[in-house]
Amino acid sequence: MSNSKLYKGSLNTIILKLLNEQDKMYGYEITQKVKALTKGELNITEGALYPALHKLEAEGLLDVEVAKVDNRLRKYYKLTETGTKETANKLNELAEYIKTMQALVSPKLA
Amino acid sequence: MTLNEAQIQDLYAFTRNHYVEHYDLQTELVDHLANDIEGMWKENPKLSFEDAKQSAFKKFGIFGFMEAIEQRQKVMGKRYRNYFWRELKQWFRLPQILTTLGLFCLYYVTFSSSYVAVFAFSFYVLIGAWCIYKGIQLNRQFRRRKERSKKKWMLEEMIYKQAGAITLVFMSQLFNVFNITDKFVENIYHVLGLAVLFTLLTLCNYISFQLIPDKAEDLLNETYPEFCL
Known part of the structure; x- marks a missing residue:
């Protein structure tokens, strides 16, 4: 991610959350979706995205399928049952983290 | 504007030139590059394919x-x-x-005898020679498979070319069979330990050089079901 190192630890959560909403997505689609949702504020770099996707796949959180689109093969990622459960856990963890950070940086808002 | 077949093949060659040798990862990266190029063409249709x-x-x-390659290897x-x-x-x-x-x-039984050094050395050499023979055979098989399919899969390469990597390390630690003395058989734990090590060594080599390559097709289908090999 080029914008900030602060986002780096949340990359897996971002991917899981998007897949939770979209059923299945391919790598390029994920980068474009994040860009659109954050109005260009957050760019997931390709160099970080694919290692993260492959790691999540190895952990059994993602399943893959390949389809022929136009004149090429496209690899889609989708959540497994474990992945869906893990998404909920990760989102809870992230919410807790945001709450803690808010309490630290702006105590009045917390 | 979408990429034509020649441009797709050019992207495959491009990934190969950038050290992506395996078809599964190449396919994913080619699609990514193609999507990005098509996205750029929407904004600037005059942009050349190369740029x-x-x-x-x-x-x-x-x-x-x-x-991406390193993570895939892991x-x-x-x-x-x-x-x-x-x-x-x-x-x-x-x-x-x-x-x-x-x-x-x-x-x-053999390591309990007074000929322990001779037996240990013989078994060690026998296993080592079989591993070298199987290694050469698997390497040839891998080359033939690659020529036939024109594609290389990461797991396939591990099965055929890196078979025995675990046991090679193991064997390098067993070089002490060359230093076994007559006193060795006097300690039952030494004999037990050596028998266990050789049993494991035999099993590990048999699994990596024979069993896993024999099941290569099934394992590749299990690993890459999306490509329907």
Whole structure:
């Protein structure tokens, strides 16, 4: 991610959350979706995205399928049952983290 | 505007030139680059394919495809080890455990004799020679498979070319068989330990050089179901 190192630890959560909403997505689609949702504020770099996707796949959180689109093969990622459960856990963890950070940086808002 | 077949093949060659040798990862990266190029053409239709390709590649950062390759290798290495352990565990369950016990008894009896040094050396050389023979044979098989399919899969390469990598390390630690003295048989724990080590060495080599390559097709289909090999 080029914008900030602060986002780096949340990359897996971002991917899981998007897949939770979209059923299945391919790598390029994920980068474009994040860009659109954050109005260009957050760019997931390709160099970080694919290692993260492959790691999540190895952990059994993602399943893959390949389809022929136009004149090429496209690899889609989708959540497994474990992945869906893990998404909920990760989102809870992230919410807790945001709450803690808010309490630290702006105590009045917390 | 979409990429034509020649441009897709050019992207495959481009990934190969940037050290992405395996078809599964190549396919994913080619689609990514193609999508990015098509996205750029929407905004600037006059942009050349070559410039768009370089621009798309730059987005992967200074390490290019390296991070994706390394992560993929880690994932496939883990998968290979899982298959290996799955096979090894079978040799400690019925009925294979009977063979394992038989093998252990053979080693234990021979290592308990006063010819322990001769036996240990002979078994070591025998296993080593068989590993070299199988290694050469598997390497040839891998080359033939690659020529036939024109594609290379990461797990396939691990099965055929890196077979025995685990046991080579193991064997390098067993070089002490050359220093066995007559006093060795006096200590039962030494004999037991050596018999266990040789049993494991035999099983590990048999699994990685024979069993896993024999099941290569099934394992590749299990690993890459999306490509329907």
